[in-house]
Amino acid sequence: MSGYAMEPAMPTEIGIQALPSSDQWSPTPVVPAPVCRFENFLGAERANSLLAYAISRQADFNAGTVLDPFTGQVSHKGRNSLVLPVTSAVFSAHLADCLPLVQEVLGHQAALTQSLTVLTAHGEGGHYGMHTDASRVRDVSTALSAVYYLHRKPRGFDGGQLRLYDTLLHDGGAQPAESYRTVEPEHDTIVFFPASAFHEVVPSTCPSGQFADHRFTLTTWISSAGSATTSGTSTRTLQWMARAAERTRPLTDVTSDQDGARPTTLPAAAPETRLTLPTPTHRHESGPRERR
Known part of the structure; x- marks a missing residue:
């Protein structure tokens, strides 16, 4: 038997000495970063x-670049990191088939018609700082x-996790929060998230220093070829x-991708392989958050 007393606990008032009063609300709203992940994708x-x-x-990879927002x-x-622009009809077909389910999970309603894709490789010291x-x-x-993640088994690298930051709402504006979700770079898995999410x-x-032991990905940006007024609505x-x-978008117009990726039209989802939720309702699990 337990050594604890079985008597009912009595509530204790937490007084002003232990918990000082406050005249204003102190919490700041934080919007969780939506994410959808698939295993055994290909x-x-x-x-x-x-x-x-x-x-x-x-031999065909080049150093990855960034654009100065100003x-x-x-x-x-x-x-x-190292990058190589690529296209793949097979990969695009898989994207198209799962997008209806991805958009339902993420609460996303826009018409998505094209993609940009690059192969990336991260080795010793590979990283990509916080950005959108x-x-x-x-x-x-x-x-x-x-x-989409690829690597040898057993894994020849350590680290390389993706951090997806929540959004902090403050003084009528928005900025990245300190809390985030960590995604492990597991072979043959893919993770989808809003392009607006701050991540690193x-x-x-x-x-080993060998190229074959690097952390590889197919990184893809999926969008509409039209403008914001024709691509659909968002939550x-x-x-x-x-x-x-x-605020992270360059002030000057950018006419092409800085790493050389070119737009590819997404095919229509095949009726026999299109992924959808089994019922019109579902519960969204946000998962634990971490803080820096």
Whole structure:
């Protein structure tokens, strides 16, 4: 038997000495970053073939770049990774088939018709500082980002996790919060999130130094070819996130992707493989949050 007394507990008043009074509300609203993740996205055979392809193209990768939000100038500040622009009909078909489900989970209503895709590789010291994908798409309030992970087994690198930051609402504006969700870079998994979400790739290590042991991804930005007025509507959550992300968009017009990716038209979802929720209602699990 328990050694604790079985008598009913009596409530105790927490007085002013222990908890000083306050005349104003102190909490600040935080909007969670929506995310949708799939395992075994392409299947073992296709995933392994894609990984072998990425490794075979080592000589064609170039240093990844960023755009300065004020000048629009290309630089490497805050980023250490290798990139290779690619297209894939098979990968685009998989994206198209799961997008209806992804959009339902994320509360996303825009018409998505095209994508930009690059292969990336992160090795020793690889990282990408906090940013949004506003420079990659025309309308950040209605676009999605997707990261598909590839790596050898056993994993030849450590680190490289994706951090998705929540959005803090303060003084009528919006900014990245200190809380975030961590996504592990697991082979043959893909994660979708709003392109307006602040996110970063934490530093990785690669003890062998071999290119084949790097952390590989297919990073994709999915959007509409039209303007914000024709691409559809977004939820209030996505509007708040977009408000914060717009400050990271270059002030000058950007006519092409800084890493050389080119738009690819997404096919229509195949009726026999299109993914949808089994019922019109579902519960969204937000999961635990971490703080820096």
